[in-house]
Amino acid sequence: MRAWISIVLTAVMLSVSGCGFKDIDKRYFVLGIGIDKTNDDTKPYRVTLKLGIPSAKVEPGQSNRSQLISQDASTITEAVRLLKSKVDKELDFGHTKIYLFGKSLAYDDIQKPLDWFVRRRDTQMIGYVAIGEPSAEKILSTKPPSERLPANALIMSFNGEGTESSYIMTERLSDFQRRITERGKDPYMPIIQMSGESFAILRAAVMDKHRIKLELSEQETRVLNELLKKNKNFELYTKSGKDDFAMSINRFGMKYKLLNEQVNPKIRMTFHITGVAEESSRRLHSQDWSRLERVAAKQAEERFLGLLRRLRDHGLDPIGFGLRYRAMGHVSDDEWQKWLELYPKTEFDLQIHVQFVGTGSVK
Template sequence: MNFLLKIKGTLLLVILGSVLLSGCAFKDIDKSVFVAMIALDVSDDEEKPYKVTLKLYEPTGSFREATEPQYSYLSENGETLSEAIRMMESYSDKELEFGHSKLIVLGEELVKNEKNKEILDFLIRRPDIQMISWITVGRPNAEEIIKMIPQGESAAYPELFNYFDGNGTTTPYIVTTHLFEFRRNIKEGWIDSVLPIIEINNEDQHFEINKSLLLSANKEPYELDSLNTSIYNMLSRSVKHANLLIKEDGDHFIANIDTVKSKYNVKINNPSEIELDIKISLYGSVAESHKPMINKDLKKYNEELKKETEEKFTTFISEMKKNGYDPLGFGIDYKAKVLHNRRMSKEEWKEAYKNAKLNLTVKPGIKSTGSIQ
C-alpha cells in the first residue's frame, strides 16, 4: 500500500510540474528577420575597433513577383563583436535570425591585424551561426562585398553563394573554406588555413574570386595568386578538374584535366630528419593547341605535361617550405605517425619542415588530343 501511495504521489508531482512549466519561446515568422551574410571589418573608431555589417533578406510575397533582389543592411561599431550585434538588435522591431546566414566575410585589414582568435570566439560561441557557413576575405573590406548586388542576381538566392556551394561554377581558382575547418586548423596549429579572397570588378560590376590568403599563427598572411591557388586546390584534393598551360619543346597547348588524384605523406628518417613524398596523377585530354596534334604523339605530350607540372608543383611547395607555411597539412601527418613523447615540438617541426627533402612525381594521363571535326 505504501508503495502504491509513493507512485501516486510521484505521478501527481510530475503532472503538477508539467502544468507549471512554460512552453518554448516560439515566435511567429513575421516577427523575425533573416540574416543572409555577415561582414566583419576594422572601424575608424579606436574605442570601438570592430565594425559589423549584416545583410538582411527583405520579406516578399512571392519570389516570382520580385523583379530584383531586395535587401536591407544594419551596421554598427563596437568594442567587441557581440556589443555591435546587441546594439543592432535595437535598430529592428524584429528578432535577428542568424540560422540562415551562409557567408561570413572578413575584411582584409581585420585579418592582417591577426584578430582570428577573437573572431572565432564570437562566431563559435553563438549557437545560431552555422558551422558549415563559408568564411572568406573581402578586399578592400567586407562591407563593400556584401553590399554589392551584381546584375542578374536572383531574388531567391544571392549570387555569392553560387561560388561556394558546388552547384554553380566549378573552377580550380576558388577555395571553399567552412567555418568548422577554419576553427579546426587554427586550434590544431599543425596546418595553416587558406581563405578565398573576394574582390569587385568595378567596371563590369561583378565579383572576382581567383586568389586566396594563407593564414598561419604569428606570421603575416601570405597571398596566393591565381596559379598557386589552383595548384593548392589540386594538391589538397579540393578540385577534380583543371586546365594547365603547357609550353615545352615548341609545343603550346592546354591540357584539360578532368581527374586529379594526389597523395602525400611524411617519411621520417630520424627524429629530426624528414622527407615529403608527393604523388599526383593527372588524367584528361587536350583542350586547345596552337598547332595540329596527333594521337600517335601522346607519349611526347604526356612527357611535356609531366615536366611542366612537376616544375610548377615543386616551385609551389618549395616556396611554402621556404616561408614556413604548411597549407597541405604535412604537420598533421607527422603528428599522427609519432607518439607524443617522441614528437618534435612545433618549433622543431617547423625547422625540420623547412629543411625537408621533397620527392614529387607526376603521373600524366592525356588520353586524346581532343575531338576536331
Template sequence: MKLTKSLVLTLILIAATGCADRTELDESSLVTIIGMDTNDNRELSITGMVLDFNEESKSQEILLSGKVQSLREARTVLGAKSAGEFLSGKLQVLLISRSLLQKNEMMPYLDVVFRDAKFSNSALLAACDCSVKKLMEGKWNSQPILTEYIRKLIETGHRSEMTVRTTLQNFHYMQTEEGVTAAISEIKPVGKEIAVTGTMLLNHSGKMALHLNKEESALLLLLQNEIELPVSYTTTIHGEEGDSVVSFDMKKAKAKVRTAYSNGKFQFHIRVPIRAEIAELDGPYHLAADKKLIESLLTDEVEHAFKRLIGKLQAHKVDPVGYGLYARAFQYKQWKEVREDWGAAFGQADVDIQATIAIDSFGVIE
C-alpha cells in the first residue's frame, strides 16, 4: 500500500510540474550556425542557419538574417521569421567576422551564450575572413549541409594541425583565465570552397590581435601540446649545395617549459625535443652518412620558426599557449603584480626556445 501511495503521489507531482516546456522536435527551429557581423551602425548583423524538417523542401537548412543590438535579441528577430520555436541548444558553429573582431570586444556580445543554460556550449567558435552573410549564403561545392561542412572542416583542420579547435566553453575559459589569451580557428571562402586559413589570436579584451597561418598554427599547437601525433611538417633547409625541401613526420614531440624570474623579467626556457621520420627529401644528401648534418639543418629551421612565432606573439602581447599559467605556478610573487595584464608582461619576458630534432628513420627506402 505504501507503494501505491507513493506512486499516486509521484504521478500527481509529475502532472503538476511537467508539461510546461515541452517542445516537439518537429515543431522547433534548431539553429545550427549563428553568424555575427558588423555593419556601419553600431548594430550587429546576425545570420542564423536553421534546420529545415519539411520533407518537401529541397534544402535542408533555412537561412535567416536580421539586424539586432545583441545576441539575445537575435532570438526574437530571427524567431519571428522561422516557423517553429527558435532554439539554440543544438548550435554547432558560432561564426564571427574578422571586421567585428577588429572593431569590438567579444565577451559582451557572447554574454547570453554563457548565461543561458540552454545554449549549447560545445559549439565551435570560428572567425571568418569575409562577410559572414556571404559565406553562409554561398553555395559551396562540397556542401551537403553547411553546418556539417563547416564543423567538419574545422575539426579535420585541427586534426591535421592547421588550426585550433575552440568551443564556446574553451573560449570562456581562455577569456576569463588571466594567464592565457584566446585563440580561435579561422576560415575563408576560396573559390568554390571554404578553407581553413589558420588561427586567429585575440588579446585579453577579446579583440583581434594576430593572425597565424597554417604552419604557425601547427607550431602553436605543438607548444600547447595539443597535437595528435604524428604531425607532418614541411620546411626548406639551406645546405651548402643549395636549398632543399624536407617533409617529416614528428613521431614524438613535447614542449617542456621551465620558468624563472630575473632582471625584472620572466624567463621561459622551452625545450622541444622532436623525434622525426623523414618523409620526403629532395637534396643531394647521403641519408645515413649525412644524418647528423640533416638533423642540425632541420633543427636550425624549426628552431628559427619557433623563434619567429614567439617573437610575433610577444610583439602583439598575446599568450595563447598559456605561459602565464606556468608563471603563476612557479613565480607567484611576481605574477601577482602583472596578473592584470599578463599579455604585456609576456611581451617583456625573455623566452628562450630550443628545438632538437633526432631522426629516427629515413623511411622504407635507402
C-alpha cells in the first residue's frame, strides 16, 4: 500500500512541475483587455492587451511599467494565440479587471467578444466593462502621472476605493452578461474618453442586447446612476425665481410598482431624499424650509421624468421595469410580447419627498 501511495504522489508532483504549471516569473499578467473593430472584413477584431511589468520600487509615475501589444484577427481566440508569439512569457488572464469595447464595435455588435470573455474559465466575472472612446486601444495606452501600478487608475475609478463621483457608472462583467441574456433589463456601459495624458468618465451608453441604442449626456448619466445605484453622492441643484441653491444629498431611497399594466400602464415611483445646503446665493436659515423642499422636489421630478421618458421612447429599460412585470407572473412569450407593446405607452407617476435638514456650517 505504501508503495502505491509513493507512486501516486510522485506522479502528482511530476504533473504539477511539468508543463501544466509555470512559475510567476514566467508569466505576463494581463491587467486590461481592449477589443476594437477594424476596417478589414477578413480581420474584423483588434485585440489589445495591457501587460504589467513587475518592479521592485513602487512610486507614482515611476513604477507604472507596462507593455501594450495588439493584434488583428478574424476571431478573438486567434488574436490571443498570435499575441502569445509576441511575448516571451505565458499570458495569465487571472488578474484582468478591465474589459473595454471600442466605441465603433459597441455600435456594431458586442455579442461575439462578450462570449469570449464569459467562456474563458480564467477571466474574472467581477471585472469592469466599459466603452473606450475613440478606441479601447487608446484608453489602455494612457498612463496618468499619478498612477502607481499599470491600469490601476481605471480600476480605482470603478471599484470605489479611490474617487467617488455621481457621473461614474460602474458595471461588472457578471451583471452585464445577465442583462444581455435576460428579458426585462437592458445593459449599459460607462464611456471612457481621452483627456490629455489621462481619461475622463462622464457619460454612459444604454444598449439593447447587441449594440448601443442611446448615448446619455453627462446630466442624464448622473440621473441614471442615481436611479440604478441609489447613489447618495450627488447634488440636487435648484433654481426657481429667487431660490438658487444646491443640496448635498446624504440619503436617497426609491421604490416603484406597476399599476393597471393590462389597460392603462402606469409606473408609480416614490422617492425619499434628504440633504443639506451646500451652496446658495442667499441666506437660507430664515427661509420657509417647507417651500424650499417643494421647489427642490419639483426640480427633481423634472430631472427624473426627462430621463425616464427618453429611455421609454427609445424602448430601453435599464432599470428593470420589464423584469418586475415578469416577476408578477407574466412569464410566457405572449405576455412578454404584450409588455413590449405596453411599455411605450407607459406613464410615470412620481411622488418625491424632499427633506431639508440643514444649511451647512453657516446660516
